[in-house]
Amino acid sequence: MKLCDEELIQELQLRLSEKQPSLKEMNDLTGQIQQLDKKLEQPETMKSNLLSNIRNEIINPFTNGGKFQQGCE
16 A cells, blocks of 8 residues: 555654653653652762761771770770
């Protein structure tokens, strides 16, 4: 079945209009995912900083100014 140019254009416009709601929904969902990703970055950074601080305290326990020794006297 051969389509003339006008029929082909109409068919393409119809298919495009059918896909527009899906494209909008996909863009909306992508935006929501990006927002959630940003929200998840902050706790991950805080966790990394906490673990780094704990690691430093374990490796260098006496750099805190002798607080533990003062408490024991």
